[in-house]
Amino acid sequence: MRLFDPLHDFFHRRAAARLDALASDLQLVTQRSESPRGSFVFPGTDYLDDIEVGGHRVGHVDYGINPLGDRLYINMLEIVPAHQGQGIGLGVLWQLWRAHQVPIVPLYQYTSSDGFWYRARRRFAAAGAMLEDELRGVQELELEQQRWQHLVPEAEDKRLIREYWEWVAAEHAAVRPAGPGIP
Structure with a gap:
């Protein structure tokens, strides 16, 4: 155990208690x-x-959990203007963190929300939770999707087309002559 671990744990529990208080009145x-x-x-x-x-x-809040179950992606978090600035958005993120215990990743973070996400990352880090950097752009999203592409089931129509061409190739190979010079 490192020298400052007990102090570090104390502040994590204290920050988590503050976030728990924000999330206590919310219901998803x-x-x-x-x-x-x-x-x-x-x-x-x-x-x-x-x-x-x-x-x-x-x-x-519009969010998704990837099939690996190791990330939660926030697509949209929208609070009615009359209720903004009261910690509701932070409380929502904390409820999602508590329920799933995986890093939260915003998708296409709006410039106007940069302050919110900056503060949320600091508060989550203080509580020992993780809000990762946003994913922006098709290339970043596709790169992230590659992590679970092995879990994507093949569509029925694509499977049938693949099986047909495999059958055609097998039939073509069976009909092909054995060697050169054979008519």
Whole structure:
């Protein structure tokens, strides 16, 4: 054990307690949970949750969990303007962190939200949780998707086409003469 580990743990617990207090009044109500082919996290799951405080809808969060279960991607976190600046967005992220215990990665972070994500990363780091840098652009998203492409099931139509061409190749090889000079 390092010399400062107990002190470090104390501050992590203290920061986590503050985030717990922010998240305690929030409730995430799942409106949609699906895994459509073509979505960024396919064959993982996409979620659309309403954010409620005291039974009133104050925003929504659109996120997905990749099929490896090792990252949660925030596509959109939107809070009604009248409720912004109250820590609701941070509380939502903390609830998602507590529920899934995986790094949270924003997708296409808007410039106007840079301050929010900067503060959120600092608060999460203080609590021992992880908010990773945003993914932006097709190339970054495709690179990330390559981590789970081995889990993507082959579409039925593509499988049938592949099997047909494998059959054609096998038939063609069976009909081919044995060697040169044979008619």
